Amino acid sequence: MKAFEYARAADPADAVARFRPGAMYLGGGTNLVDLMRLGVAEPGALVDVSRLPLGGVEPDGDGLRIGAAVRNSELAAHPLVRERYPVLARAVLAGASGQVRNMATVAGNLLQRTRCPYFQDVSKPCNKRQPGSGCPAIGGDHANLAVLGHSRACVATHPSDMAVALAALDARVHITGPGGDRVLAMPGLHRLPGDEPHRDTRLEPGELITAVALPAPPPGASHYRKVRERASFAFALVSIAAVLDVGADGTVADCRIALGGVAHVPWRAFHAEQALRGSRAGEDAFVRAAEAEMAEAVPLPRNAYKVPLARNLIVRTLLELAP
């Protein structure tokens, strides 16, 4: 591991003041420390924000405000999350292991890097790690990489489960930084790779996530489902966070669908949602919606299985949620 300076910030303003080019913020460390050990991340300085007074899960009007330093385990176990945002509790519980959830923070979960095998291997080229060096995943091992929204420069996926639920719930990410405070609405925190895959998010250097705010829970039934290669402690091949509200007349009043494991971002399925609203809830409509979403998929030779997998996952989950 390359040498770095370490400083513990006292409060968010202190953290931002301590930030300088080449520095990184340290939360739970479950991804960053590993990337530093692998040589993928080589920050000149770490500003430790894991103990900032950014904890707490509290009612916020009709919604909920979640501190950036709240541990994943604390979030999933919180009574208000379990009762009012079960899809979020389910998504967090679907991710990682008990130990990792005890360490990982909410902000760190959002900002974790892709697990693309080439990104994590410094002996290989990678446009995300080393801009302009190429993407061997496109002609190589991309079985678990993106089918939606990728580019010729990068086919990486975002690995978070939590972020998929937050995208479905219209979460708003509160940020402070050298330029002041601002808010980014999910799924807009993350960005598609385009020709700048080294940029995972729309955060500017030195910006720090301070909280995630949830609006009032959407009406309807919700679920988080995750398909993976083993029963626990594995990243998603494809996952879905879905909320479905069917009116008394049997038509879809509202719906939220977001997919994980398919793109560089937690993928909000706007096409499927548009196709569903106002249509009669049932398998025909669900298939049409799923196919409307996956019509823009561009699978690679070894991850084409994700297209029918995502389609079937959308249909199956909606069928379970329909009254």
Place this chain on the structure above:
Amino acid sequence: MEITLQVNGVRRPVDVDPRVSLLDLLRERLGLTGSKKGCDHGQCGACTVLIDGRRVLACLALAVAQEGAEITTVEGLASGERLHPLQAAFIEHDAFQCGYCTPGQLCSAVGMLAEGGPSAVTEELAGEPELTAEEIRERMSGNLCRCGAYPNIVTAIAEVGA
């Protein structure tokens, strides 16, 4: 950098390079070699210790970030010659073969039994689920055992958790 930890109830002031993991500090500097280095990437659980009562991975924790923390390693589970109930149950049920993953399994199980709340396999999110074998397997999925002693590990934890 100078930091002070409480390790198994003993105050331990140490001067550490910021790069040193909590695992390496425990093993190489403090002589506590019970916590094991398996993968060193947070994937196997052999390095599991308790920080302020919560199970964490010592390989992914930078020592310098633990100022003031109370650390419990497998060496701190027993009270003198009296084994922790989980240690006794692991012996009783033959819950290991080579033993390399055992310190991590023990610390993880101690932390897990104190956690409560739902897991990924819990049907109802409200209330406290019963600690079934399925619940134990899911909650302990961060601890790998290459000898495959899982059935007896689950039995030992179920006995103590009951």
